[in-house]
Amino acid sequence: MPFRLLKYALKKEHPAPRFFKSLETPKKSYDVVIIGGGGHGLAAAYYLAKDHGITNVAVLEKGYIGGGNTGRNTTIVRSNYLTPEGVNFYDASVKIYEGLSEELDLNLFYSTRGHFTLAHTESAMRTMRWRAEVNKHVGVESRVVGPDEIAKACPQLDLSCSGQAPILGALFHAPGSVARHDGVAWGYARGADGYGAEIYQNTEVLSIDVKNGKVCGIKTNKGYIETKQVLSAVAGFTPRITEMVGLETPIVIHPLQACVTEPMKPWLDTILVSGSLHVYVSQSSRGELVMGSSLDPYEVHSTRSTLDFVEGLTSHMLDMFPFLSNVKVVRQWAGMADMTPDFAPIMGKTPIEGFYLDAGWGTWGFKATPISGKTMAQTIANDSAPDLIHTFRLSRFEDYELTGEKGAASVGH
Amino acid sequence: MKLLTCPVNGTRPLSEFIFGGEFRTAPDQNTCSDADWAAYVHNRQGAPGDKKEWWYHSPSGTWFIAERNTLTDKVSRTYLLADAKKADVKKVAVKKAVVKKPVKESK
Numbered sequence: 001m002p003f004r005l006l007k008y009a010l011k012k013e014h015p016a017p018r019f020f021k022s023l024e025t026p027k028k029s030y031d032v033v034i035i036g037g038g039g040h041g042l043a044a045a046y047y048l049a050k051d052h053g054i055t056n057v058a059v060l061e062k063g064y065i066g067g068g069n070t071g072r073n074t075t076i077v078r079s080n081y082l083t084p085e086g087v088n089f090y091d092a093s094v095k096i097y098e099g100l101s102e103e104l105d106l107n108l109f110y111s112t113r114g115h116f117t118l119a120h121t122e123s124a125m126r127t128m129r130w131r132a133e134v135n136k137h138v139g140v141e142s143r144v145v146g147p148d149e150i151a152k153a154c155p156q157l158d159l160s161c162s163g164q165a166p167i168l169g170a171l172f173h174a175p176g177s178v179a180r181h182d183g184v185a186w187g188y189a190r191g192a193d194g195y196g197a198e199i200y201q202n203t204e205v206l207s208i209d210v211k212n213g214k215v216c217g218i219k220t221n222k223g224y225i226e227t228k229q230v231l232s233a234v235a236g237f238t239p240r241i242t243e244m245v246g247l248e249t250p251i252v253i254h255p256l257q258a259c260v261t262e263p264m265k266p267w268l269d270t271i272l273v274s275g276s277l278h279v280y281v282s283q284s285s286r287g288e289l290v291m292g293s294s295l296d297p298y299e300v301h302s303t304r305s306t307l308d309f310v311e312g313l314t315s316h317m318l319d320m321f322p323f324l325s326n327v328k329v330v331r332q333w334a335g336m337a338d339m340t341p342d343f344a345p346i347m348g349k350t351p352i353e354g355f356y357l358d359a360g361w362g363t364w365g366f367k368a369t370p371i372s373g374k375t376m377a378q379t380i381a382n383d384s385a386p387d388l389i390h391t392f393r394l395s396r397f398e399d400y401e402l403t404g405e406k407g408a409a410s411v412g413h
Numbered sequence: 414m415k416l417l418t419c420p421v422n423g424t425r426p427l428s429e430f431i432f433g434g435e436f437r438t439a440p441d442q443n444t445c446s447d448a449d450w451a452a453y454v455h456n457r458q459g460a461p462g463d464k465k466e467w468w469y470h471s472p473s474g475t476w477f478i479a480e481r482n483t484l485t486d487k488v489s490r491t492y493l494l495a496d497a498k499k500a501d502v503k504k505v506a507v508k509k510a511v512v513k514k515p516v517k518e519s520k
Contacts, residue, residue, distance in 0.1 A: 239460040242459075249457075251457070251459045299466075300483055308415075308428075398448060398451045398455075
């Protein structure tokens with residue numbers, strides 16, 4: 001239990017606590033500069049200080065912290081991936097998440113719900129069996145279940161999906177969870193701030209100085225910063241940053257949209273995903289259904305929303321839950337997903353000395369927040385990437401050693 | 414309705430079109446290095462800006478080129494590859510169309 005709760009319950013005064021210092025102008029130099037004040041960047045700052053004692057760190061955020069993809073995802077945490085390397089990595093993240101509320105002393109509303117990936121075709125069932133076996137092999141609790149077990153967990157679900165796409169079975173992943181995503185960013189921000197890292201909001205990186213293949217400084221809208229180590233953790237803005245240092249990557253940007261309904265009484269305990277119907281849905285602690293779908297089908301650097309998306313998504317939701325026909329969608333939004341060809345992230349060192357990349361998080365970044373922060377902090381502190389993320393290195397493309405995770409993407413993109 | 418102009422069939426709803434990715438020219442496979450070939454296979458110009466892209470008009474099976482800004486999502490012109498190879502591509506310039514997301518396509 002967060003002890004702050006007890007402390008404040010016994011106090012007569014309750015001043016609004018600040019999570020981190022409000023700073024205006026960055027110093028002239030830092031040991032490490034992190035571009036991007038989302039979950040990943042803030043977690044990296046936190047673990048740099050906590051695990052490695054590196055506290056002379058600035059986090060630069062163009063907007064406000066957690067206002068990018070950290071606050072735009074559908075908050076699902078899971079580790080039922082397809083490659084053993086991927087399963088190991090995301091499982092390490094789930095394990096940190098489970099104790100994170102306690103560690104950050106902030107209630108993240110981390111709620112383990114169980115996660116069903118529904119299969120409507122024989123080929124989907126084959127992928128579910130494959131994932132279940134890989135997961136079990138690595139020690140992650142996943143198994144293939146039949147329609148009976150799905151009906152027991154979610155009696156409201158129309159198993160025939162309006163006769164359009166009858167459900168044959170599912171991959172059940174017991175540790176599947178949801179969490180309050182902005183809380184994760186705020187918790188890491190407070191933790192990093194407490195150790196002495198500095199967080200600058202409304203601070204935009206204009207260019208990065210590279211001399212003789214080494215990073216030497218960053219020009220921002222708030223002045224020039226000298227530094228030898230830069231971490232780019234900017235998700236949908238990655239191509240703009242890599243262009244500044246002349247680094248080529250396979251990353252392209254597609255919008256990913258999501259929406260929520262008006263709040264209802266709790267009725268959906270589990271997290272449901274349907275690849276064929278392009279739907280993933282869970283019920284938030286406020287009672288809203290949080291729903292997402294597949295990527296927009298072409299490249300745009302924009303967070304605009306479209307009517308087509310809501311029409312498509314809700315029609316598939318009604319196939320699964322016909323009784324929702326009177327429920328209203330109250331909010332929709334989009335994030336910019338930095339997609340890679342193999343649906344795995346790009347993490348670690350780059351050919352430019354002192355320039356580290358934490359990118360290619362596409363539609364799967366939130367669940368990896370703690371472990372990516374931890375492993376990127378390790379990479380920066382030791383100037384060498386740990387084995388856990390070797391499979392995600394940028395040079396895998398040159399080596400044709402891709403980490404094929406497309407089959408574990410929540411919906412067929 | 415969101416529209417795009419097919420150089421053969423004229424202005425049609427965007428739901429009839431499929432995005433085919435960036436228009437790129439392959440390096441000579443006999444002379445280029447392994448690293449250059451790997452870069453050609455995997456890397457893309459991901460930064461926002463004016464791009465030449467492949468688009469496909471699905472009902473008629475027409476592949477064509479669209480020049481589009483990936484930040485503003487404005488299409489400046491569309492034309493067939495054969496016309497792009499002619500010296501003057503201005504003749505096939507078409508009126509501007511705003512592109513938005515089509516009815517969802519499964520890839």
